[in-house]
Amino acid sequence: MTGRGASATLTGGMHDESEPFGLCWGQQWSWHEQQAPAAQRPPGLINGALLDLPASVGGEDVRAVLRVLLSRHQSLRTSCLPGDDGAPCQRVWPVSEERYELGGFVDAGRCDEWLRRPMDVRSGWPVRAAVVRPDAGPARLGLAVHHLAADRLGFGVLWEELRHVVDAAGRGEAPALPPAGRQPADVAAFERSPAGVAVNERAIAHWLDQDGALGEVLDWLRRTFGEPGDTMHVARVVSASGRRRLGELAEATGGSEASVAVAAVGCVLSRHLGRATFPMTMSVSNRHLPGLARSVCSVAQSGLVRVAVADPSDLAAAVPDAWSGMLAAIQHAYYSGDELSERMRAFDSGGLHVTAAPPNVNVVTAAALDPPRGRAGDEPWTSSVGQVRQRCASLFFHVRLSESHLEIELRAGAHLLPAGDGLALVADAMRLIHR
Numbered sequence: 001m002t003g004r005g006a007s008a009t010l011t012g013g014m015h016d017e018s019e020p021f022g023l024c025w026g027q028q029w030s031w032h033e034q035q036a037p038a039a040q041r042p043p044g045l046i047n048g049a050l051l052d053l054p055a056s057v058g059g060e061d062v063r064a065v066l067r068v069l070l071s072r073h074q075s076l077r078t079s080c081l082p083g084d085d086g087a088p089c090q091r092v093w094p095v096s097e098e099r100y101e102l103g104g105f106v107d108a109g110r111c112d113e114w115l116r117r118p119m120d121v122r123s124g125w126p127v128r129a130a131v132v133r134p135d136a137g138p139a140r141l142g143l144a145v146h147h148l149a150a151d152r153l154g155f156g157v158l159w160e161e162l163r164h165v166v167d168a169a170g171r172g173e174a175p176a177l178p179p180a181g182r183q184p185a186d187v188a189a190f191e192r193s194p195a196g197v198a199v200n201e202r203a204i205a206h207w208l209d210q211d212g213a214l215g216e217v218l219d220w221l222r223r224t225f226g227e228p229g230d231t232m233h234v235a236r237v238v239s240a241s242g243r244r245r246l247g248e249l250a251e252a253t254g255g256s257e258a259s260v261a262v263a264a265v266g267c268v269l270s271r272h273l274g275r276a277t278f279p280m281t282m283s284v285s286n287r288h289l290p291g292l293a294r295s296v297c298s299v300a301q302s303g304l305v306r307v308a309v310a311d312p313s314d315l316a317a318a319v320p321d322a323w324s325g326m327l328a329a330i331q332h333a334y335y336s337g338d339e340l341s342e343r344m345r346a347f348d349s350g351g352l353h354v355t356a357a358p359p360n361v362n363v364v365t366a367a368a369l370d371p372p373r374g375r376a377g378d379e380p381w382t383s384s385v386g387q388v389r390q391r392c393a394s395l396f397f398h399v400r401l402s403e404s405h406l407e408i409e410l411r412a413g414a415h416l417l418p419a420g421d422g423l424a425l426v427a428d429a430m431r432l433i434h435r
Contacts (some may be wrong), residue, residue, distance in 0.1 A: 020091045023080070023201075024188040026286065026299035027065060028337045031080065031088050032145040038118040039229070040391050048115045050108060050132065053171030056137075062141060063102070065165050067236065068159065069094045069173060070127075075149040075297040076158075076182040081122040087428065093125070103130035109142065125149075141166065152299040153285050157181070160306035181295025191336070203335035204343055206328065207304055210279050211344065216305075216322050217278055218357055219250035220388035221394065221416070231414040232392040237430045239381035242406035246431050253316050258363040259323035261317070261399040261408075264429040265361045266307035267318055269395070272425060277308045281360045284333035301337065303329025305361070315432040333391055344391035357394040366400045381430050385423045387414065397426075406433070 023031055057065075077099070080090040093099060100101050101124070105111040112131045119126055133139045144161060160222050161177055168175040185300040190196045207214075243319035248255045262282070270276060287293050309318050336405055392413035400407040408426045414426040417425075 020183045021188050024184050024299070025089065025090050025191055025336050026151065026183065026301055027148050028079045030298055032137055034121060034148065043333065044120065044145050045145065045147050046116050048142065050140045050142045050242060053139040053141050053166060054101060056170050057166060059131065061169050062160045065169055066129055067095060068165050069161060070382040072180045072184060073296045076127045076145065077125050079122055079125065079151065080148055100125045100130070105130055105132045106134050109134050111142050114141050117148050121146055121148055125321040146244040147298055149298065150296045151298040153300065154296040154298060157294055178294060181252065181293060182291040183296040187297060187299065200335045200339065204340050206332035207340055208343060210304060210306060213279050214358060216219050218319045223419065228391050228393040228413045229415045230389060230391050231417045232388050232390040232408065233385060233412050233414055233417060233422045234388060235348065235385040235419065235426050236407065236409045237381045237383045237426045238405055238407045239430055240405050240429055243379045243401065243404060245248065246406055247326060249316065249433065253319040255319040255323045257401065259319055259326055259418060262305065262326060262361050263318040263322035264315055264432045265397045266309055266322055267312045267315055267432055268425050268428045269346050269359055270309035276310065277306065279358050280305045280307060281358050283362045286334050289334065301333050303333030305329045315435070360396040361399065363399040367403045380434060383423060385421070386418045394435060
C-alpha cells in the first residue's frame, strides 16, 4: 500500500476507550467465521501456545504479567457484538474488569484442549490463559487469543512480549518493552477517513480488474464440485534437499524463495486447471504499513496474485510473473472485505466466499517442521496424505521453510479432489523445484 495519506493517519492519536467503534478491515474475516457453528470454524480462529515459567513466578505474578499485556493492547480487552443496525462493533474495557478466563491444570494436554475451545467474544474478552503445574517438571503458562484480537503475526508479537515480561518477573524486574503498535480503534478510524477510503478504492479496483478471471475460476469450482462437505484431504511432502534447491533457484532467477514456491504452485495448478493465466490469493501481513509492525491487532488480509504460466514444465520462466504478482498482492491487500464481496457480486462473480474461493498459496518460515512422516519412495522427499473433519471450499497450499527442510502441503475439500490427486499436485510442485 503506497498512499501517502496512510502514513500520516495511521500514526495518529489514541482512541477514547469509552466509545464503541466498528471492526477494522482485518477483523472482518474473523467476525464472519465466528458466526458459523463452533464445529465449522477454522482451527486458525484461535492462536495458542505454552511457555515455561521460571520457578520464582507464582500465581499472582501470572496475573501481573497478563495485566502488562492487557494494558498495552486494547484488542485483548474488547467485546464484539452486532450494533443496532446489525453491523458488528466492539467496546474496549478497562484493564481492571479482567473479563478473561484464567484456569489451572496439572495436565498440559487438557490445558491445550481448554485453551482452544470456542470463545464468547460478545460478553467476554478474546483471550484465555492457564497455568499448568504438573507433578513433575516446570510450570507452564498457556495463552490463547482469538483472531479478532490478533492474527498469526500479531500473536507472534504478543508471544515475544509475554516471554520478555515473564523473564523480567522471574528476575524481579520491571519489563522494558518498546512502544506498542497501532490499536484497532485507531486503525478503524483511519479506514473511515478520506485517506482510508482512497486506499480502499484503489485496492478494490485492483481486484475488479481481475473480475473476469476470478469469476471463471469460481464458477468452475462451483459447477464442477458443488457445495463443500465437512471433510478435507491433507497432502504433504517434505524434503531436505528441496530447501537448498529453492534457494538456488531464487538466486538463479533473480526472485525470492517465496516467488519460486508460488511459481511452482502456479505451474501445477495451470496444468491441473487447464488455464494459462489464473488468479490465486495469498495472506499479506500488512505490517509494512506505518505503525503496524508491532501491532497486535488483526490486520492481515488476502492479496490477489495473478500468475501467467506459458509452459507448466518451465518453473524458472514462471518466477518473474509470480514475483510481480506477489508485489501487486502486497500493494493492494488493505481494503474492506465486506465491500469487496458486495462489489464482486455486482459483477456476477458470485462473491469470494459463498460456495468457493480462489486457490490460495501461502509461504511462511518456521523455526522447525514436524518430523517427516509417511512413506519415502524413490524421490528425495517424504510424502503423506490423510483426511480430517473440516469444511474446505478451495485448494489451500501451504509452503513452510525451516533452516533444514522444505514442506509443501495442500488442504482441499474431499469433494474437490481425490486424495491421490492432491498428493500428486504437491509432489509435482516439489518435483519442479528439484528438477
